Each structure stands twice: as structure tokens, then as C-alpha cells.
Amino acid sequence: MEINWDLNGKDLNIGLSGKLDTLSAMGLDDRFAELPAEVINIFFDLNGLEYIASAGLRVLYWAQEYTEDKGGRMVVRNVSAEVLEILETTGFRDYINIE
Numbered sequence: 001m002e003i004n005w006d007l008n009g010k011d012l013n014i015g016l017s018g019k020l021d022t023l024s025a026m027g028l029d030d031r032f033a034e035l036p037a038e039v040i041n042i043f044f045d046l047n048g049l050e051y052i053a054s055a056g057l058r059v060l061y062w063a064q065e066y067t068e069d070k071g072g073r074m075v076v077r078n079v080s081a082e083v084l085e086i087l088e089t090t091g092f093r094d095y096i097n098i099e
Contacts, residue, residue, distance in 0.1 A: 002048070005031060010072070011041045017048025020056030028059050032066075040072030047078035052086055064096055075099055 001024035004015030012035070018024070042063045052060075060076065067074040076098045079087065087093045 001027075003028065003031075004045075007036070007039070010038055011043065012039045013043045013045065015045040015047065017050075019051040019053075020049060020059070021051070021053045022055040025053065025055035025059050029062075032059075032062065040067060040070040042067055042072075042074045044074070044076045045078050046076060046080065046083055049080060049083050052083050057086075057090060057092055060092065060096055073097065 001016070001018040001020060003024070004013075006013040006015075014028075020028075044060070044063070060074075063074045074097060076096055079098055084093070084098075087096070087098070
């Protein structure tokens with residue numbers, strides 16, 4: 001799993017590639033624990049993400065709730081067909097903003 005983390009004022013851009021499994025989701029949780037309070041928007045670029053486990057879906061859920069509570073937005077971009085199928089099967093496609 002490769003994580004690209006770019007903090008830019010109120011925006012956090014996260015690039016993910018590989019597999020977002022339980023272990024890598026825990027790594028993201030640790031990074032989110034240190035997130036500056038001024039961040040209100042989170043943008044995920046899933047270009048290269050091949051798989052997302054339930055723990056990874058929990059990360060997306062957390063990000064969605066976090067940004068809604070702050071009055072911001074969470075956007076998921078460049079979703080592969082494989083990951084999109086998982087998002088559709090689990091109902092996440094209806095819950096999160098996918099561009």
C-alpha cells in the first residue's frame with residue numbers, strides 16, 4: 001500500500017494505490033489522529049487502488065463524517081472498476097461523493 005499525503009491549508013489530498021486492507025487502514029487512522037483542526041475537506045485519489053477491505057471502507061466513512069461535521073466535503077476520485085464494484089455492493093456509492 002502506498003499513501004501520498006498532501007496537506008494544503010484546509011484541504012487534505014490523499015493518494016492511495018495498492019490494497020487498502022486492515023493494516024494499511026490502521027496506518028491511515030494513525031495519520032488522521034494527528035490531523036490539524038483547520039482541515040475541513042478531504043480528497044481521496046484512488047488511482048492505482050486495486051482493493052478496499054471493510055477497514056478501508058470505515059476510513060472513507062470516518063472521512064465523510066469528519067468533513068460533514070466541519071461543514072466541508074469529502075470527494076473520492078479516480079476509482080477503478082474493481083473498487084467501484086465494492087463501493088456499489090456495500091452501498092457506499094450512495095453515501096460518498098465520487099467524481
